[in-house]
Amino acid sequence: MRLRDFGGAAPYDRGMDIVIAGGHGKIALRLSRLLAERGDTVRGLIRNPAHAGDVRDAGAEPVVCDLEAAGVEEVAGHLPGADAVVFAAGAGPGSGAARKDTVDRAASVLMADAAERAGVRGFVQISAMGAGDPPDPGRGEVWEAYIRARGAAEEDLRRRDALDWLILRPGRLTDDPPTGRVHLAEPPIGRGEVTRDDVAAVIVALLDAADVRRRTLDLLNGDTPVADAVAALRGDGR
Numbered sequence: 381m382r383l384r385d386f387g388g389a390a391p392y393d394r395g396m397d398i399v400i401a402g403g404h405g406k407i408a409l410r411l412s413r414l415l416a417e418r419g420d421t422v423r424g425l426i427r428n429p430a431h432a433g434d435v436r437d438a439g440a441e442p443v444v445c446d447l448e449a450a451g452v453e454e455v456a457g458h459l460p461g462a463d464a465v466v467f468a469a470g471a472g473p474g475s476g477a478a479r480k481d482t483v484d485r486a487a488s489v490l491m492a493d494a495a496e497r498a499g500v501r502g503f504v505q506i507s508a509m510g511a512g513d514p515p516d517p518g519r520g521e522v523w524e525a526y527i528r529a530r531g532a533a534e535e536d537l538r539r540r541d542a543l544d545w546l547i548l549r550p551g552r553l554t555d556d557p558p559t560g561r562v563h564l565a566e567p568p569i570g571r572g573e574v575t576r577d578d579v580a581a582v583i584v585a586l587l588d589a590a591d592v593r594r595r596t597l598d599l600l601n602g603d604t605p606v607a608d609a610v611a612a613l614r615g616d617g618r
């Protein structure tokens with residue numbers, strides 16, 4: 381059994397129990413692998429039953445739940461016993477403005493409502509740099525809808541007292557190999573790239589650092605080892 385320092389609270393001797401919304405996403409599968417390898421319990425909410433095998437191969441339990449069709453009771457029914465939800469869903473490239481709203485905003489609100497209903501306090505949202513900023517009109521209406529949806533989902537979380545939320549805003553995602561080194565700080569930190577493997581590693585470290593909550597953090601690849609970047613947030617007196 382592992383003993384984990386859970387943010388200065390009483391240590392507890394079990395792995396974490398994490399539910400990932402959008403469990404077949406590229407970051408979600410990487411995160412599932414990292415968590416499962418160290419003995420945590422992971423459930424991955426997916427909308428396509430054909431994705432169940434991939435989720436299982438990553439070490440997570442697949443749960444079919446379409447976040448654009450389910451109600452809050454159904455979603456809450458998948459959350460009992462969880463320590464935290466990670467919102468890793470998104471309408472993705474190729475989707476139109478309507479699905480930016482139904483997934484990137486509304487599914488996040490639904491997950492947060494369900495977490496509150498189920499008594500799950502932890503909520504890590506994978507957002508995007510620039511969320512909530514005035515969208516650059518030159519990038520078109522789908523981009524505008526995306527930035528607005530992400531901004532609205534962030535604002536929804538910030539209004540919630542019952543959740544220990546954390547908003548993580550990666551830069552442009554790549555599938556390059558992990559570097560283990562990041563720049564993680566409150567915005568603005570400039571623009572750039574970050575590998576999906578490094579995003580997953582940062583989320584694992586942030587899940588462990590339960591005293592780093594109610595923060596909005598930008599994330600790029602950088603010079604600081606992941607553990608040190610998260611430790612610096614714990615020690616900055618906020």
Ligand SMILES: NC(=O)c1ccc[n+]([C@@H]2O[C@H](COP(=O)([O-])OP(=O)(O)OC[C@H]3O[C@@H](n4cnc5c(N)ncnc54)[C@H](OP(=O)(O)O)[C@@H]3O)[C@@H](O)[C@H]2O)c1
Pocket residue numbers: 401402403404405406407408425426427428445446447448449468469470471472473483484487506507508509549550551552553554576
């Ligand atoms: N691309 C970038 O450079 C970038 C930069 C910063 C932030 N982000 C954000 O980071 C997020 C995670 O990145 P990623 O690369 O891991 O994304 P991804 O591979 O596109 O994963 C998103 C997942 O959400 C799922 N999903 C969509 N609609 C759903 C629904 N109704 N119910 C349940 N699941 C649903 C998708 O499932 P299906 O396969 O069934 O559609 C997919 O597995 C993205 O959503 C994006 O907004 C992206």
